Amino acid sequence: MSQAKTLTPAEIEQVLQYIQPRSYAMRNRVMFLTGLWSGVRVGEIASLSVGDVRNTDGSVRAEIRLTAAQTKGRHPRTVFLPQKLRDELQAYLDLRGLVPATNPLFITAGRKRFSANVMAQHFHYLFKRAGIAGASSHSMRRSFITLLASRGIGVRVLAELAGHRSIAVTQKYIDVNDDMKRNAVEMV
Numbered sequence: 218m219s220q221a222k223t224l225t226p227a228e229i230e231q232v233l234q235y236i237q238p239r240s241y242a243m244r245n246r247v248m249f250l251t252g253l254w255s256g257v258r259v260g261e262i263a264s265l266s267v268g269d270v271r272n273t274d275g276s277v278r279a280e281i282r283l284t285a286a287q288t289k290g291r292h293p294r295t296v297f298l299p300q301k302l303r304d305e306l307q308a309y310l311d312l313r314g315l316v317p318a319t320n321p322l323f324i325t326a327g328r329k330r331f332s333a334n335v336m337a338q339h340f341h342y343l344f345k346r347a348g349i350a351g352a353s354s355h356s357m358r359r360s361f362i363t364l365l366a367s368r369g370i371g372v373r374v375l376a377e378l379a380g381h382r383s384i385a386v387t388q389k390y391i392d393v394n395d396d397m398k399r400n401a402v403e404m405v
Contacts, residue, residue: 221355223392235347247309252357254302259354260333268318277303294380362390
């Protein structure tokens with residue numbers, strides 16, 4: 218089975234442009250950016266409740282603590298959120314209004330929690346309709362890891378951010394491109 222496509226900056230913009238005029242635009246934008254800017258798996262995104270990301274004062278947390286039940290490997294971990302993602306999440310939560318902390322962070326059109334499978338299908342069709350061939354729900358995670366690697370973040374840090382127990386697994390996520398090679402040789 219081939220690996221998920223790593224998204225280029227142009228493809229990321231293409232997806233965001235596709236999302237913008239459609240129903241549930243804010244939800245879809247924030248779900249997409251959560252995967253892209255935090256590297257969490259689609260199942261982890263689906264598992265999030267409002268209280269996982271919102272402080273009691275209504276602000277968005279800088280870190281999300283995923284329980285063992287929320288992660289693929291059944292190992293709890295901390296997900297660090299960049300400020301730009303916290304801003305997006307804040308706007309989304311402000312739009313949703315005051316909802317109980319136990320409510321799902323992202324809900325379907327039927328007002329239910331996404332399952333991991335339904336969210337993966339949602340992203341599959343979103344990418345397909347946006348015209349991004351080969352992309353899947355895992356593309357956001359691969360793009361996150363590859364982008365950080367291209368900016369010089371070490372594989373050990375990447376493994377921790379991804380929740381991988383082995384750096385060998387993380388290395389498989391890094392998609393080497395010509396720009397990375399050009400930048401590397403300029404360091405000589």
